[in-house]
Amino acid sequence: MKTEILSQEKNVVEAKAQFTAEEVTKAVESTYKKISKQANIKGFRKGKIPRRTLELYFPKDAVYAETMENLIPDAIDKMIEEYELKLIAEPDVKPGEIKEGEGFEVTVKFEVTPQFDLPNLEEIEVEKTVYETTDEMVEDQVKRIVESRAEMVPTYEERPLTKDDYASVQYDTFLYYEDGSEKKAEEGQKTEIFLGADTMRPEVVEALVGKAPGETVSIELPVEGEEAKKDHVVKSRYEIEVLGIMKKTTPELTDELVIEITQSKHKTTGEFKEEVRKQLEAAAENQSKENLKDTIVNKIAGMVEVDVPMTLIERQKDSIRKQQAERIKRENNMTMEEFFEKSGMNKESYEAELDMAAMNIVKRALVLEAVAEANDIEWTPEELTQEITSIARMSGVDPKKLQDYIYGDRDRLFEMAEKIRNRKTVDYLVTTVKVTEVPEKKAEEKVEKEAE
Known part of the structure; x- marks a missing residue:
């Protein structure tokens, strides 16, 4: 079998596979042997039925059709491997006519992940907003905790x-x-x-x-x-x-209440407030890190030029619709149609926002995939096992049972592996780009100035 690229436009690759007459004849013979093992014909044992007898019972068109079904997957697999194609949709297959003793051609259109150039990551500059934890924030949080005991x-x-x-x-x-x-x-x-x-x-x-x-x-x-x-x-x-x-x-904040709230971990109001401050500072730093990650990926996504395939956008829109429908059903016991009617939300505006959201999500995903490919970032079986174990512990389920379940669901397994790879890719970006820390107040002033 020979293959060749016929054309490539944007993210659509058209390729052709050619089988020789000898390969077709061999494939037809293989089909007859398979039929011989499965057919029930009086007077013959399975697997011992002569071809001439089979030809009386099974039309050649049906045999050729089955032969074609056996040859085409091999052709597709070879083209994907030979040209390193990363598909985003099912191939569009156009087979030629097949006859024993003659060559056979099949043309396939592949919709693949678009290729684009990444900027020099080491030259990208981003700002990390550093959030301040004030005394007022500490007092407000302490007040909320005490009020929860009301x-x-x-x-x-x-x-x-x-x-x-x-x-x-x-x-x-x-x-x-x-x-x-x-x-x-x-x-x-x-x-x-x-x-x-x-x-x-x-x-x-x-x-x-x-x-x-x-x-x-x-x-x-x-x-x-x-x-x-x-x-x-x-x-x-x-x-x-x-x-x-x-x-x-609402109870008064006393040392006795602190002991009760913290289960004797802290014994004075001063210790309690210091613990609250540490928790707020940790939360602020975590928020700062997460915002930085989003900023980096969004900046790169805004710098690259890529034609985002409609196939990926529509797929993402379907996913968002499904998630929102499930949430509205769970929280409001309504269908999407009922929600539109009750809320007065305009469907056209909703679809426009959905288009934009899906476009951004897909573009970010393409950027992360490109960065991972360019820097050989991959997930490992050990990381996948750790991820499953962590989820199992948080959910209170048996890690082994959860692992068996995930490994038995190809889509879920791929989703989890991709999540690990994306997380590692973002961590790589954080350590590669140039990051400047900016106090929260200065960051807000900059946003206000840009909005003027």
């Missing part, structure tokens, strides 16, 4: 509720179905609510404001989402009784 206690007030109140309530839930039937779904459920919370439904707040302990309100709400449609529920009704007005009491 408790709700009854006030025993008999006044009407306001929008700024916490309340203890008890409620029953009733569901109404399309056929007119009614069902009590919940009874005597107790909870504490804050009427000023952003998550509170306006209808509930409006009904409760002005009600005093001991009073009851009835609220009807439409039922939305796929589950409601599936169960044929059209609306719900809540019978809510106000049990009492509550207040939030």
Whole structure:
């Protein structure tokens, strides 16, 4: 078999493979032998059926078609290996006519990863924003931690509720179905609510404001989402009784509270605040490093000239759509269509933003792949095992079972290996480009000046 490149335009390579008449004849004979081992013909044992007999039962066109199916994968594999092609889509195959005793040609179009020139990485200059941890930030964080220990206690007030109140309530839930039937779904459920919370439904707040302990309100709400449609529920009704007005009491920061919060790791408020400062500084440094990595990759992506294939962009858009649909379903129990309708989001604007996001993600991925290729950066089996073990420990699953699962899923295995390679590539970039540290305030001033 001989192969040759016919043409190459942007990221599409067209190649041709030629099989000699002898190779075709040998392949046809091999097909007949395979059929002989599989066919059930009375009077003959499998594998011992003469070709002339097989020709009576199996049309030549079918034999030639199967022969072609056997030859084409070999041709594709050879062209990919010989010309070092990195495919991003299934090849477009155009086979010629095949006949025993004659040569056979097949033309294949390959859509491959685009090639482009990288800039001199050592000459690239980027700034790393250094975030400051102030005393005010420490005090705010300490306050949040202490407030997380707050408790709700009854006030025993008999006044009407306001929008700024916490309340203890008890409620029953009733569901109404399309056929007119009614069902009590919940009874005597107790909870504490804050009427000023952003998550509170306006209808509930409006009904409760002005009600005093001991009073009851009835609220009807439409039922939305796929589950409601599936169960044929059209609306719900809540019978809510106000049990009492509550207040939030926050403990005072004392050495005793510090011992309780830290489980005796720290014994004084001073030690506790110092620990909080260290945690904030570590978080700030981590944020600074992550932002630096994004800055480097984005800068290189902005410097290179590459025609990003629509195949990769559309594939990335599909992935983003799927992730967003799953998130909206999980968080709001809505389909994407329902979300568009409820939120008032313009579909055209959404698609335009999706195009831009997908383009940026793909271009960044192409840059990382090119840098990795140029600098022989690869993942190792040991790194993959470490990654799987780390995920298993965080998830509380058996590392061996997780490893077997991942190795049994080719796509998931490739995704994890690529993640490791990309991480190593970004780490390489951080140590290769020229990095200048800039205080947060100066970085903000620079952004403001550029925006003017």
